[in-house]
Amino acid sequence: MFYLRGCGRWVAASFTKQQFPLVRLSSDSAAPRTPHFDVIVIGGGHAGTEAATAAARCGSRTLLLTHRVDTIGQMSCNPSFGGIGKGHLMREVDALDGLCSRICDQSGVHYKVLNRRKGPAVWGLRAQIDRKLYKQNMQKEILNTPLLTVQEGAVEDLILTEPEPEHTGKCRVSGVVLVDGSTVYAESVILTTGTFLRGMIVIGLEMHPAGRLGDQPSIGLAQTLEKLGFVVGRLKTGTPPRIAKDSINFSILNKQTPDNPSVPFSFTNETVWIKPEDQLPCYLTYTNPRVDEIVLNNLHLNSHVKETTRGPRYCPSIESKVLRFPNRLHQVWLEPEGMDSDLIYPQGLSMTLPTELQEKMITCIRGLEKAKVIQPGYGVQYDYLDPRQITPSLETHLVQRLFFAGQINGTTGYEEAAAQGVIAGINASLRVSRKPPFVVSRTEGYIGVLIDDLTTLGTSEPYRMFTSRVEFRLSLRPDNADIRLTLRGYKDAGCVSQQRYERACWMKSSLEEGISVLKSIEFSSSKWKNLIPEVSISTSRSLPVRALDVLKYEEVDMDSLAKAVPEPLKKYTKCRELAERLKIEATYESVLFHQLQEIKGVQQDEALQLPKDIDYLTIRDVSLSHEVREKLHFSRPQTIGAASRIPGVTPAAIINLLRFVKTTQQRQAAMNESPKTDQCLRNADRLQERQFLLSPATLPRRTSLTDTFLTLKPTLSPGRASLKASWCISTDFTSVVTLTGAKVTTIPGLRTPVSTRPTGTVPIPKNIYSILNTYEGR
């Protein structure tokens, strides 16, 4: 405890010291009056901190704008991180060198792996976190990040400029206007405003605007976004009351002790900062019929529950639990808020009843008879932006270089926010340096599933990660997140440190080598039985059994295997993590083979990119039903794979899109062959359906001009003709497109298109009419 206190003071000291660069920045007379950054991150929550540090790690000069610097890293709801599915996300954030996992390894007070008995693919790393420590450690980390500046201020508006022509979007964001009227310019802007967009706090029948209890909401920003044409929805969430620790009778409650040893969240940590015996326990109690009674009798005093704003299908509050599952006892976990905190967080008791009724209800519960409510539970209603308006890189379709991450996209949970934050930070930075976006596919990680679900399907309830949402659950495990993402993060995004990258590379090659060694060792089943007596291997099989297959048995681990076959397996037991991961790989080996095939199929579909600037509502070259057009228009899928996941998009529509993609690819290939004519082609594209006159290939032999002219659609299906052509001219005589290799054939009764490849434009000669007349004369 002593150590802790000291630590806290030290953090505070370093915190004040770190503010100097900021002060210097604003007072530096040599600096431009309006500061200019690469990336601005608005919001200092879990998405904002990850986004800001990720952008800075990628090499962008980043500004983190927040209402209050001292709330950076605030855990506004439950005092825990991780869980089933969420633990996976944290591992992936860590694999991309994100913060939250490392901070959690320094701030937890109770570490536990959930689902221990259900297979390593669904293990859920989880920890109770000391709020204060987390905040301190996070602020220390943020203020020590190179290239990252932190500034206090509320953003009122966005500065918008002309769009870049090579991207879609009706305008481009180039900075922000603060409440005090000052402006900050930046190349990219990330919005991570959480519940602050028109946030409204509800307790009983009272409602007042606030993003979090005690913090002002962002109203100007919400209006700006709405004015820009973003589709805004409304969601609600809630938080339980906080109870004084010393008013609870823990002695009569079920105690849950932490794991021993603790499993750290981060790949870089061997262990966590605190010993298991020093960690704090959690306690379990249950609701009873009297709780139900209080809820049911006071529904008229509970506007949050009554209102139509869509809440989740799952039960977030005690009111919805009682209403949807009456006559049941519901669990209440009493979780510590921190080492030196006097508060207890009753997990499962989210409520929005009037304050005095909250106290009344809590005292009905066993163990809480004398409990004192320090802070009442409350509900929050807030704006979210339909996530189908953003791309998988989290950039908005409407406004170029504007990124959304976190609860603003309709998610719930710290981990979901952090995961989006990392991706938004990386992509905002990549966008500035004009590199291709960093997109995690569904086949690569939970992050990919999260973002793909959001951007293609949208959400109507706060989106929470579950392992059941993940198709390739056995491949996307918490143990192998580094191999899935660290290598890519290093190469494609540049957000991963050299040290972490080298570690992941070493792990990858060791695993591959270990698996091939395990595959190469083959003995008869009876010999295995002699070597490892405890294994229940069937000796009836005559085929030799590989060491990898023996490792699949539950009772065998690398240690027992290495004892049986010391050479060459002994060296793989030296690193505990490696030994454990080999065991996990062996467990899933047979299934992973099949899953790999499916993954390849999905990836093939995802490799087929749909053009970004395609206007589904008006495009004529794809035959699509109106309904499908609208769906595609709204979600703007980036790939054929994503399009096929949108409900209501038929296989026929997909085939048609596929056809479109292929022809577009061909067109692009043609453009690459003759790069000079890019502009001409684009002009030609704009001239949709314009009439073109096709000249004959063999000019001198022509006798009549009119009978060989034809209509050319310059986009996809260029038209038909019965002659060879070398150039064509638009009917309004404003441009000429030269064609080479245009093969034009036709067969009676069957239609074939022309394959034209425009190679250049020539300005229309002023004497066009006389030229035409000359032709006519011939």
Next chain:
Amino acid sequence: MRNSKPPLAVICTALCQARSVLSSIPYSYCQSRCARTLKIRSHVARGTTFRYTHLHRAPASLSTLHQPMEAKIFRWWAGRILRLCTRRSSGAAAPGSGATIFALSSGQGRCGIAVIRTSGPSSGHALRILTAARDLPPARHASLRLLSDPRSGEPLDRALVLWFPGPRSFTGEDCVEFHVHGGPAVVSGVLQALGSVPGLRPAEAGEFTRRAFANGKLNLTEVEGLADLIHAETEAQRRQALRQLDGELGHLCRGWAETLTKALAHVEAYIDFGEDDNLEEGVLEQADIEVRALEVALGAHLRDARRGQRLRSGAHVVVTGPPNAGKSSLVNLLSRKPVSIVSPEPGTTRDVLETPVDLAGFPVLLSDTAGLREGVGPVEQEGVRRARESCNFLATVVASVGAQSPSDSSQRLLLVLNKSDLLSPEGPGPRPDLPPHLLLSCLTGEGLDGLLEALRKELAAVCGDPSTGSPLLTRARHQHHLQGCLDALSHYKPSKDLALAAEALRVARGHLTRLTGGGGTEEILDIIFRDFCVGK
């Protein structure tokens, strides 16, 4: 181009792929022994002789084609296909991995030759297995092989097989074509045999085309209109699949899928919420019981389905009406054999007589029934009862004047007025207030063409367009997925790694939902949140 002479079969495939009206001609050539050495030129020259042999079942448009026109079109096709065949593979991605797919590529119905195609990495393996481990035939050459069932070793058919190693194939992957005899038994036998080869599965709608596309093999801008064709094809296949699922099997499948989805949802809930939230006791045990019961039901169904597989394929057509209207004469006329005894006496037919016939290219089970009348002996009454019962089948031909619909209106009815030879040519026609009807004389055969055409239309509506979805293929699909589901369920062992067990259920559900549709994650979540109080 000159020295790479493509085998004729390639043309056959491409033609049938394009659903050319001429598809029947090349098939007949495949039967001919000199198929391998035939040249395109001689093909065109001899095409005419074969034309007439197939005229009776070729689509109507063929018979209207003039010979020179036809030859011209065919020559054009040959040229196109030559080009398709010899075009170098494009620089697109290497042939995609993934499953190997198979499908009946030719039309449904009793045709001389049916073409079954596979595409994917296991094609060669499948070919070797079906041809009893002989070496692969020379690439792109037709060779005669005896196909046998890999499980039982029972010979299936003597067939022409063609081996197209990728990337020089239609899809760019390894492809095999089996040109088997067109009987439903042979086709379904081969399809089932293919389905039993590990790594092979029936193709989804439009999947061959998609693969060809993905490998840069098919340039749809070159063959304009093929996109529309695929559109029609996938839509028709979807409709076909839905129609097939309307029956009893569909009902069963949906029931199973529901059970499985629920079991899976409960296992998923146990994984995602088992530790934090209080699920009721015995969630896993309940799921386990349900899965085991499902396994038993599926196993029983599959054993049963295999026996009944080849029995009947096709629509039921029941001829019914008042006594002495000429129902039996009509049946005899349609089946071109004396199925029923015919006499001028009313009530000659007392039982339901069924005979399989080929009506306008559709396999049909034609039933002759007793004339509907009251107040006769108990034997005939029983016949009448049976006649009414058999009207619950698909298509119905109502014979003779004035007969009202004997069953509810959901069935397709065709009103046929027999004995039109008795109408005097000058006299008044049948009563004007009759519903739409056909005039027929079984005696003179007048009106038979009209009846056949009307039947063809009705059957096409009932069975689907013969050139798109095939009941045989759909059935093979059913069996494949049901077997896949059963296999996956056998891997469900919740006592060990629960993630693995859930994966087995996911795979099993994936197979069932291929048949029933649906199958998203949202369904699972819906059930979880409906059945359990979870969340915080």
